[in-house]
Amino acid sequence: MIGALITTFSFALTAVFANRAAQMLGSTRANLARLAVATVALGLWAHLAGRGFGGPAVVWFFAGGLAGFGVGGLAMFQALPRLGSSLSMLIVQCGSAIGAAALEWGWLGTRLSPVQILCGALTLAGVGIGLLPRSLPRILPAEWRPGLAWAVLSAAGQGTGAVLSRKGFAVTRALHEGIDPGSAAYQRALAGLLFAAVAYAIIRHRPCRTARRSEGAWPWVLANALTGPILGVVCYQWALSTTPAGIVQPIVAASPLVTIPFAAQLERTWPRPLYFAGAVLAVAGVTGLLLCGPPR
Numbered sequence: 001m002i003g004a005l006i007t008t009f010s011f012a013l014t015a016v017f018a019n020r021a022a023q024m025l026g027s028t029r030a031n032l033a034r035l036a037v038a039t040v041a042l043g044l045w046a047h048l049a050g051r052g053f054g055g056p057a058v059v060w061f062f063a064g065g066l067a068g069f070g071v072g073g074l075a076m077f078q079a080l081p082r083l084g085s086s087l088s089m090l091i092v093q094c095g096s097a098i099g100a101a102a103l104e105w106g107w108l109g110t111r112l113s114p115v116q117i118l119c120g121a122l123t124l125a126g127v128g129i130g131l132l133p134r135s136l137p138r139i140l141p142a143e144w145r146p147g148l149a150w151a152v153l154s155a156a157g158q159g160t161g162a163v164l165s166r167k168g169f170a171v172t173r174a175l176h177e178g179i180d181p182g183s184a185a186y187q188r189a190l191a192g193l194l195f196a197a198v199a200y201a202i203i204r205h206r207p208c209r210t211a212r213r214s215e216g217a218w219p220w221v222l223a224n225a226l227t228g229p230i231l232g233v234v235c236y237q238w239a240l241s242t243t244p245a246g247i248v249q250p251i252v253a254a255s256p257l258v259t260i261p262f263a264a265q266l267e268r269t270w271p272r273p274l275y276f277a278g279a280v281l282a283v284a285g286v287t288g289l290l291l292c293g294p295p296r
Contacts, residue, residue, distance in 0.1 A: 003181075003239035004251040010232030012258030015089045017224035019080045024217035027077035028203055032196040033221045035069060038229035039193045042186035050183035053190065056175050060168030061187035068161020069192020069229065072096075074199055075154035082147030090131045091148070093253035094124045095155025100162045101246030108166060110244045116292050120250035123285030130257050130278020161188070162236075162245040169241045181237035188237075189229050247289055254282045 021030040046052050055061075072092075079088040097120065104110045112120070165184065172179050239248045257279050 003235040003237075004243065004248045006235040007232050007239060007248075007252050008255045009258055010227045010235065011089070011093075011252060011255040013262060014224050014228035014232055015080070015255070015259050016262045017220050017227060018077065019084070019088075021217055021220040021224050022077050022080050024215075024220065027081060028074065028196070028200050030217075030221060030224075031073055031077040032193070032200045033218075034225040035073070035189060035193040035196050035229060037222060037225035038233075039186070039189045041225070041230055042182060042189050042234075046183040046186035050180045050186070052183065053187060055172065055179045055183070055187075056177055057168035057171040057179065058187055060164050060171060061179075061184050062191045064161040064164035064168065065188030065191030066161075066195055067157045067164060069188055069233075070157070070195030072154045072157030072161055073192055074196060075150045075157060079147050079150040079154060082143040083151060087131065087256075088147070088151055088154075089256035089259055090127055091151035092154045092158060093249070093255060094127055095152060096159035096162065097124060097246075097249035097253045099156055099159030100249045101244075103160060103163045104166060104245050107163065108170070110166075110246065112244065112246050113292065116247060116289060119285045119288030119292060120246065121285070122288065123250040123254055123282050126278045126281030126283070126285060127253055127256055128278070129281060130275040131260075159245075159249065162240060162249060165237060165240045166245050181234045181241060184237040184241075185229070185233045188233065192229070247292075251286050251289055254286055257282055 018030065018034070021034065024030070025033065076088060076092055079092070082088075083091070101112065101120070105112075165188070168184065169179070236248070236252070239251075257275070260275060
């Protein structure tokens with residue numbers, strides 16, 4: 001559960017950093033850059049102190065990276081410039097929480113108690129109340145439909161990636177082996193990097209309608225890599241190694257509420273009073289999930 005809380009705060013920061021990097025470099029290039037930095041850093045750990053690119057569940061973690069980092073990350077970077085960091089995170093995190101819980105129940109047979117379902121729903125309701133009324137009026141009509149489509153695709157990718165990681169940890173436990181969260185994150189990041197590189201190669205020669213200013217972008221890329229695919233995903237894998245995705249995802253879904261104070265400074269967006277009411281509901285739901293613990 002501590003891993004899920006750290007992930008929540010890390011993802012809250014990384015959404016703002018990613019949005020700024022995407023504005024300067026372009027969505028696809030910024031996504032590729034942060035994954036390259038993260039893969040190098042995580043690879044050093046994995047090959048020097050972890051399992052490297054090995055273990056009985058490498059296929060599952062690699063597939064999770066294709067879905068989460070690859071499809072989910074690429075789609076997120078397309079949604080961010082259109083919807084903003086707060087609303088993008090709202091749709092992606094809430095959607096991935098619902099999708100992950102449903103997929104894990106249908107595929108892995110993980111069932112949550114009624115109290116856990118209620119607390120998860122309370123958290124998601126708090127996020128929706130806190131962010132949705134503030135964000136919608138700021139979106140240009142031409143950006144709404146493509147932004148929503150990219151955000152929904154990102155939610156599907158990240159929810160699927162979380163369940164694939166759960167499957168990977170289940171395989172290692174069944175074979176009485178283990179894998180550290182850093183190595184699992186590296187195996188996922190490597191898959192995401194390959195996906196992002198192919199996507200960048202496909203679209204790099206397409207004309208860009210707006211000029212990009214890359215000066216000063218790399219501090220944002222480095223901050224995005226550190227808080228997202230490095231610290232955030234390592235703690236995310238730590239949480240998924242012990243706790244069902246249906247519990248981890250609602251906790252992480254509260255990250256858009258934490259994003260608000262940072263977005264307020266960098267994007268000049270200010271929360272409405274409903275934000276605080278939603279934050280109270282979300283905190284109550286997260287607290288309930290923490291007290292309930294994982295299913296026995």
